Amino acid sequence: MEAQSGSPPDPPSRRKPGPFAAIRVSIALAWAVVSGSGIPAWAATGAPLPETRGPTRLEASLGFDGVVVPDRWAPLWIRSEGAPEAASIQVSRQAEGGRELGREAFPAGDGQRMESPVFIAPELDTIKVRLLSGGSILAELKLDAHSKAFPGNLVLVCGLSLEARLAISAALMPVEPLRAVDTDPTALPSNGLDYDGIGAIAVSDPGPLLSPAQREALLAWIAGGGRLAVFSAKAGREGLVGSLGIEDPREGRRGETGLDEGEGKAIAFGLGAVVRDRRELSDRSGPDGGISWRRILALEPYVESTRVGASALERSAKDATAEGKPDSVAGKARLALIAAMAAWLLAVLAAALLGASRASPLVLASILSLGLTFAGAGTLDAAFMRGASVSLIALVMPDSGAVVVSTLVVRGRPLPAFEWMDIRAGRGLDIEYAGLESGSFRFGSRRDDAWEHRTMRVGFSPASAEEDDLSFAALLGPSSLEGSTLPALVRGSYPRGGDEPPDLESAGPMAFALRGEASAGAGAGELGVLWWERLPGGEWKKIAAQPDWLGAELSRIIDLREGLARGSKARSFLIGKGAAPFLGLRVAGGPVREIRWILPLAGGRPPSRGGG
Amino acid sequence: MFAFMLEALRDWRERRMRPVALRSAVAMAVVGGATLARPLPLALCAVVVFIFHGWKEGSSRPPDMDARSVILAFPLRPREIVAGKSLSALAAWAFAALVVSPPLALADIAWGLGASALAACFLSWLVAYFASFSAAFLSSLVFSKSDGLPGILLLALWLGSAFFSPAWAESNPFVQVWNILKAEGGAAPFLGMGACVLVSAALLSATAWLFAFLRRGRDA
Numbered sequence: 001m002e003a004q005s006g007s008p009p010d011p012p013s014r015r016k017p018g019p020f021a022a023i024r025v026s027i028a029l030a031w032a033v034v035s036g037s038g039i040p041a042w043a044a045t046g047a048p049l050p051e052t053r054g055p056t057r058l059e060a061s062l063g064f065d066g067v068v069v070p071d072r073w074a075p076l077w078i079r080s081e082g083a084p085e086a087a088s089i090q091v092s093r094q095a096e097g098g099r100e101l102g103r104e105a106f107p108a109g110d111g112q113r114m115e116s117p118v119f120i121a122p123e124l125d126t127i128k129v130r131l132l133s134g135g136s137i138l139a140e141l142k143l144d145a146h147s148k149a150f151p152g153n154l155v156l157v158c159g160l161s162l163e164a165r166l167a168i169s170a171a172l173m174p175v176e177p178l179r180a181v182d183t184d185p186t187a188l189p190s191n192g193l194d195y196d197g198i199g200a201i202a203v204s205d206p207g208p209l210l211s212p213a214q215r216e217a218l219l220a221w222i223a224g225g226g227r228l229a230v231f232s233a234k235a236g237r238e239g240l241v242g243s244l245g246i247e248d249p250r251e252g253r254r255g256e257t258g259l260d261e262g263e264g265k266a267i268a269f270g271l272g273a274v275v276r277d278r279r280e281l282s283d284r285s286g287p288d289g290g291i292s293w294r295r296i297l298a299l300e301p302y303v304e305s306t307r308v309g310a311s312a313l314e315r316s317a318k319d320a321t322a323e324g325k326p327d328s329v330a331g332k333a334r335l336a337l338i339a340a341m342a343a344w345l346l347a348v349l350a351a352a353l354l355g356a357s358r359a360s361p362l363v364l365a366s367i368l369s370l371g372l373t374f375a376g377a378g379t380l381d382a383a384f385m386r387g388a389s390v391s392l393i394a395l396v397m398p399d400s401g402a403v404v405v406s407t408l409v410v411r412g413r414p415l416p417a418f419e420w421m422d423i424r425a426g427r428g429l430d431i432e433y434a435g436l437e438s439g440s441f442r443f444g445s446r447r448d449d450a451w452e453h454r455t456m457r458v459g460f461s462p463a464s465a466e467e468d469d470l471s472f473a474a475l476l477g478p479s480s481l482e483g484s485t486l487p488a489l490v491r492g493s494y495p496r497g498g499d500e501p502p503d504l505e506s507a508g509p510m511a512f513a514l515r516g517e518a519s520a521g522a523g524a525g526e527l528g529v530l531w532w533e534r535l536p537g538g539e540w541k542k543i544a545a546q547p548d549w550l551g552a553e554l555s556r557i558i559d560l561r562e563g564l565a566r567g568s569k570a571r572s573f574l575i576g577k578g579a580a581p582f583l584g585l586r587v588a589g590g591p592v593r594e595i596r597w598i599l600p601l602a603g604g605r606p607p608s609r610g611g612g
Numbered sequence: 613m614f615a616f617m618l619e620a621l622r623d624w625r626e627r628r629m630r631p632v633a634l635r636s637a638v639a640m641a642v643v644g645g646a647t648l649a650r651p652l653p654l655a656l657c658a659v660v661v662f663i664f665h666g667w668k669e670g671s672s673r674p675p676d677m678d679a680r681s682v683i684l685a686f687p688l689r690p691r692e693i694v695a696g697k698s699l700s701a702l703a704a705w706a707f708a709a710l711v712v713s714p715p716l717a718l719a720d721i722a723w724g725l726g727a728s729a730l731a732a733c734f735l736s737w738l739v740a741y742f743a744s745f746s747a748a749f750l751s752s753l754v755f756s757k758s759d760g761l762p763g764i765l766l767l768a769l770w771l772g773s774a775f776f777s778p779a780w781a782e783s784n785p786f787v788q789v790w791n792i793l794k795a796e797g798g799a800a801p802f803l804g805m806g807a808c809v810l811v812s813a814a815l816l817s818a819t820a821w822l823f824a825f826l827r828r829g830r831d832a
Contacts, residue, residue: 337648337722344714345641352630352637359625362633362711369714373721421650423725423793 057081058139060129064156064181066148068120069197075189078114080131080139087133091116093145096125105132117193120145152302153178154197158185159204160231168202171293175301185209185240192220200297202229208243215244222246222272227298229275241267241276273298340376344369509549510534510576550575616688616696617703620672624704628672632704633711636661644715651719655733655789658712659740663767663785665708666741669701670748671763680753683823684830690823694749694816701745705738725793732792732801739805739812740785743770746815753822770811783807 068074087108131139168180185206190213355361512532643657751763774784782804
């Protein structure tokens with residue numbers, strides 16, 4: 001979609017001002033306003049018309065060839081030309097009826113293709129993109145968020161034949177269709193979040209074409225369980241796989257990846273893998289080239305996706321929080337409120353009765369009450385959280401260091417809810433990461449629960465800076481802040497080749513859980529979990545069941561058989577409780593306490609270094 | 613003008629300040645305690661409190677005199693008396709607003725009421741208070757000792773119009789506060805407040821005119 005305001009000037013010789021020039025200009029201006037292609041807000045505000053570099057052009061598109069997957073992140077591509085240097089792009093996400101769900105702004109970057117991840121939430125109806133400069137709207141576009149929504153596996157295909165694309169589209173038939181979208185390798189997203197809706201990628205090796213940002217984003221997706229299949233693969237750094245830096249001497253683990261002879265070699269990377277095949281697809285014989293796209297691309301029915309991504313974590317937190325038991329803080333909070341109200345009433349009564357007809361005691365009592373109320377605000381704020389239970393997930397993308405914060409507000413806790421009394425809370429929840437970046441999240445829903453998706457850029461990149469270690473950190477609630485319901489920290493790490501996890505010395509109690517099938521006894525073949533707990537000296541001791549400190553609420557989130565880990569390819573998990581050694585986080589001005597975290601690991605043994 | 617304002621304020625301090633504070637505090641504490649200081653019930657309760665106090669302030673008079681005699685006895689021009697009375701009412705409102713502000717601050721902190729919404733609510737309460745005050749002031753002048761059927765009718769018409777016409781709904785302070793806190797209606801509550809301000813100004817002008825008319829009749 002494209003909007004254009006202004007047009008290249010005609011050569012001077014052709015321009016002959018006629019008697020109707022003023023009328024024509026008026027009509028043109030009126031048309032520009034009516035058509036909405038470039039509402040000249042400066043005309044209404046009286047602000048001077050910003051100087052542009054030529055004809056102003058704004059283009060925007062959503063998803064891959066317009067295709068998006070509901071409840072997943074999708075890329076929003078924006079390009080502007082001819083805008084002033086200080087121009088900015090504003091992205092407004094709107095629900096049906098025009099209610100704004102969220103807004104983001106960033107520099108326009110003349111001529112550059114900008115990429116802004118958007119969560120395709122059910123309530124999202126329209127995405128409005130504006131090119132702004134000095135308070136003026138230079139151009140505006142509206143995109144329908146669900147016009148090409150596809151609730152299933154989306155496979156990106158680069159440089160493969162139409163036959164291959166059709167074969168991929170039928171890979172999961174008759175169970176379900178999938179959507180194969182042809183795209184240019186250079187147009188792949190450069191933000192890891194934008195891969196959230198992609199089930200797999202199949203490419204004919206384009207060589208080392210990808211930018212560093214694209215490579216990091218692609219690696220982050222593979223590490224989370226994505227599958228990249230490269231055909232006509234070139235050797236070494238001349239090929240895509242080599243340029244990604246994941247040449248692995250142990251490649252060819254067919255037994256683990258389910259590939260047959262002739263279907264390429266799989267290189268495991270984190271929880272995902274890259275399949276590399278040096279042959280051309282057209283060299284193959286038999287139906288579909290004699291290969292199973294389902295195996296090569298590790299395609300699973302949509303609802304059984306095993307990738308670890310932002311949306312998977314969000315679902316887990318939502319389930320856990322919505323079903324949580326009533327918070328013990330409810331009684332204290334209720335008592336505190338009623339006591340504060342009674343104390344204020346007594347103060348006014350005393351001042352009125354003792355002060356006779358003087359106003360000063362009443363004024364003094366009111367000012368004193370106000371002061372005490374604000375002095376106790378921190379405690380009250382933390383205890384109530386606007387009367388709602390708040391659960392956060394903050395996902396730090398390893399590729400870009402962007403922090404995606406999803407906020408779930410569940411009404412009705414810690415205090416009972418009365419629908420008609422609910423207000424649209426104007427004050428946000430302030431979240432601060434390691435003193436580097438902070439953001440405020442406004443809760444604006446009157447429904448029982450609501451998600452707010454926001455992205456923040458932080459000035460650090462976590463362990464992804466290490467060449468051989470991709471990791472992410474996420475918050476997964478709830479835990480506690482001053483006794484109220486707040487988030488817990490979850491950190492995932494995908495070390496390669498037996499790398500050790502990061503230093504966890506500063507963490508508190510720690511456990512190691514290994515998933516697997518019981519090999520003997522009555523429960524043979526069933527999925528079970530073996531537990532180890534770290535002793536104070538750093539040794540690991542095998543225990544019969546999950547440790548008590550894990551807590552019922554967290555164990556529901558990470559229930560290794562039913563919860564987060566059900567579909568995860570991770571075999572083992574390192575779980576801890578205590579201060580957050582990874583991410584300095586403050587919510588509503590206070591430190592987050594009782595943080596619980598989990599690291600999905602590719603390995604199958606308790607860490608011998610760093611953790612104990 | 614200031615002489616009348618100070619006299620009105622002295623009268624307010626001696627006879628109405630304590631009842632205002634006590635009634636406001638009891639009403640807000642009961643509603644706040646019952647609803648755990650939820651902003652919407654407290655804000656609606658504050659509308660009742662301010663309309664009531666506005667009415668009492670507008671129709672105030674010494675116990676042994678009628679309102680018309682008190683006003684006519686002042687050797688000031690009508691518009692000075694109306695302005696002085698309005699200023700003293702404004703001071704009384706500020707006092708009442710200060711008294712009820714602690715539970716509202718509590719609601720703000722506990723339930724995340726935005727500062728802009730709180731400010732808009734206070735504006736709505738001020739406008740409602742003045743509309744009620746203006747109606748009662750005019751009524752007390754027309755009907756002397758009576759608090760006035762026309763005033764009550766005006767009040768009922770004002771508050772009841774919300775039920776009959778959606779176009780007039782936003783002039784109702786209950787609807788205004790509701791829409792401000794529910795974030796519905798956009799700028800409509802402010803349009804409603806503007807309409808109320810115009811009506812209040814018209815009522816005060818009518819009061820000044822009536823006062824001048826009565827004085828001419830008396831002097832004649």
